[in-house]
Amino acid sequence: MSNAAHRSNRVLVVATIMVATFMVAIEATIVATAMPRIVGQLGGFSYYSWVFSAFLLAQSTTTVIYGKLSDIFGRKPVLIAGIVIFLAGSALCGFAWSMMSLVLFRLLQGLGAGAIQPVTMTIIGDLFKLEERGRVQGAMATVWATSAVVGPLAGGIIVDNISWAWIFWINLPIGIVSIIAFMIFLKEDVAHKQARIDYLGSVLFSISIVALLVMLTETDAGGSILLALFAVFVVAGLLFLAQEKRAPEPIISIALWSRRLIATSNAATLLAGMALIGLSTILPIYVQGVLGRSPIVAGFTLTMLIVGWPLAVMLSGRFYKAFGIRRTLRVGSLMFPFGACFLLFLTPESSPVLAGTGSFFMGFGMGLISLTSIVLVQDSVEWSMRGSATASIIFARSLGNTLGATVLGAILNAGIGHYASGETAAALHKALNQPTGLSALAADPDNRGIFDAALHWSFWGVVVVAVLTFFTTWLIPVGHVRKREEPAAASEAASH
Numbered sequence: 001m002s003n004a005a006h007r008s009n010r011v012l013v014v015a016t017i018m019v020a021t022f023m024v025a026i027e028a029t030i031v032a033t034a035m036p037r038i039v040g041q042l043g044g045f046s047y048y049s050w051v052f053s054a055f056l057l058a059q060s061t062t063t064v065i066y067g068k069l070s071d072i073f074g075r076k077p078v079l080i081a082g083i084v085i086f087l088a089g090s091a092l093c094g095f096a097w098s099m100m101s102l103v104l105f106r107l108l109q110g111l112g113a114g115a116i117q118p119v120t121m122t123i124i125g126d127l128f129k130l131e132e133r134g135r136v137q138g139a140m141a142t143v144w145a146t147s148a149v150v151g152p153l154a155g156g157i158i159v160d161n162i163s164w165a166w167i168f169w170i171n172l173p174i175g176i177v178s179i180i181a182f183m184i185f186l187k188e189d190v191a192h193k194q195a196r197i198d199y200l201g202s203v204l205f206s207i208s209i210v211a212l213l214v215m216l217t218e219t220d221a222g223g224s225i226l227l228a229l230f231a232v233f234v235v236a237g238l239l240f241l242a243q244e245k246r247a248p249e250p251i252i253s254i255a256l257w258s259r260r261l262i263a264t265s266n267a268a269t270l271l272a273g274m275a276l277i278g279l280s281t282i283l284p285i286y287v288q289g290v291l292g293r294s295p296i297v298a299g300f301t302l303t304m305l306i307v308g309w310p311l312a313v314m315l316s317g318r319f320y321k322a323f324g325i326r327r328t329l330r331v332g333s334l335m336f337p338f339g340a341c342f343l344l345f346l347t348p349e350s351s352p353v354l355a356g357t358g359s360f361f362m363g364f365g366m367g368l369i370s371l372t373s374i375v376l377v378q379d380s381v382e383w384s385m386r387g388s389a390t391a392s393i394i395f396a397r398s399l400g401n402t403l404g405a406t407v408l409g410a411i412l413n414a415g416i417g418h419y420a421s422g423e424t425a426a427a428l429h430k431a432l433n434q435p436t437g438l439s440a441l442a443a444d445p446d447n448r449g450i451f452d453a454a455l456h457w458s459f460w461g462v463v464v465v466a467v468l469t470f471f472t473t474w475l476i477p478v479g480h481v482r483k484r485e486e487p488a489a490a491s492e493a494a495s496h
Helices: 010-042 045-073 075-094 099-127 130-161 171-185 199-217 223-246 260-289 295-323 325-344 352-380 383-419 422-432 437-443 445-473 483-494
Strands: none
Touching: 010 045, 010 075, 010 099, 010 130, 010 171, 010 260, 010 295, 045 075, 045 099, 045 199, 045 260, 045 383, 075 099, 075 171, 130 295, 199 223, 199 383, 260 295, 260 325, 260 352, 260 383, 260 445, 295 325, 295 352, 325 352, 325 445, 352 383, 352 445, 383 445, 422 445
C-alpha cells in the first residue's frame, strides 16, 4: 500500500471511523444488558454463553486475516465488506427464532466485526504521523467510554419498551451511514502487495477452539462424545502449532510468542479477558434475577467497568512518572482481584452499588494491566515487529473473552445442577426460559436462593481467574521503558 489514504479528508474519515467503532463498541454492553430478556423469550438458557463466544471466536480468528487482506486489496474495500457482513449478521440476529439460530447469526456478525477494529486502526496509521495520533486515539477512547454509558441505557429502554430485535437492528442505519461516508471520503491509492494468508492455520485454530468450547458447554454429554471432542481439540491444536511453525506469515508467530515478556504479557491479558467477559455475562443476570432490578440498572453496573478502564488509561502517564512502570503494573494487577472479591459479598438484599463498585475496580485494574502490557511489549521489539506484537495482545484478550464466556457459563450451569434437582430444577429452568423469568425468580425466595448460590459459583470462577492474572503479571520481566515511547504507546493502547 503506498499513500494508503489521501489526507485531505482526514477529519471526515476519522468522524466516520468513530461512527463505525461506536457501532461495534456499543454491541458489547447493549447485548449483555438485553440477553436475559432474549433468552427468556427464545428459551435455551444452556446456550446463553455461546451468544458471546460465537461472536468473539469469529472476531478473534479473522482479525489477522482482514489486516493482511487490507494490505493486498486496500483498506476501503475490506472495511466496507466487513461492515456489510456485520450488518447482515445484525439483521438476521433480529429475526432469530431460537438460541441456536441466534448463535449462528452472531457468528456471522463476528466475522464482519473482525474487520472493523484492525482496518480502522490501520487507516489512522496511514492518515496521521506518529506524533499526531495521540489526539486521534484520545477521540477514539471517548467512543468506547460513550458506548459504555449509552449501551446499557439503550439496551434497557429497548427491551422494556419495544422488541429486543432492535438491539441488533439499530446497527443498520449506523452501518449504512458509515459505508456511504467511507465510499465518499476515504480516497486511497493501492499498490497491490503479495501476502500469504494462513487460512489453514485459521481453520485448525477454529476447529480446536470450537471443540474445546463444545466440550465445556455440553458437560452432560456421554463420555465417548466428550472424549472425542477432547481428541479433536488436542489433534487440531497440535496440527495448528505445526502449521504456525512452517507458515511464512502465521497467525501466531511461535518465535514472537516464545519471548518471556510477550508470553507472560499475553498470558496475563488472556486471563484478564476471561475474568472480564465472565463479569459481563454473569453480573446482569444476577442484578435482574437475584436483586430484582431492571435491565437498565443491570446495564449500569457494567458501565462502571468501562468507566474505570479509560480512567486508568488517562491517569497512567502520571502513575508511570510517580511510581514507575513496575509498581504501576503490580498495583493495577492487585486492583483486578480486589474488585472481583466484591462479587462474593453480593446477597439478595445487596445494593447494585456494590456490584458497580466491584466492576469499577476491575475495569480500573484492567486498564492499567492492558496499557502497561502493551507499552512493555511494544518497547521490547523492533519497529518492524511492533504491529505483530501489539496484535498478539489484542488476540490474547479476544481468545480470553471467548474461553471465559464459555467456561464461566458452564460453571453457572453446573451450579444450577448442583443446588437444584428434580421439580425444583425443572421449575428454575422453566423460569429462565420465560420472557419475565428473571423477575419471577427475584420474587420467589426459594428459587432466588438457589440461583444466588449457583451464580456465586461463577463469581468464584471470576475471582480465581483474577487472582491468577495478578500472579501472572508478577512474572512479566519489567525493564526500563524508554520515556519517549510511553505517550505514543499509551495513546495507541487507549483505543484497544
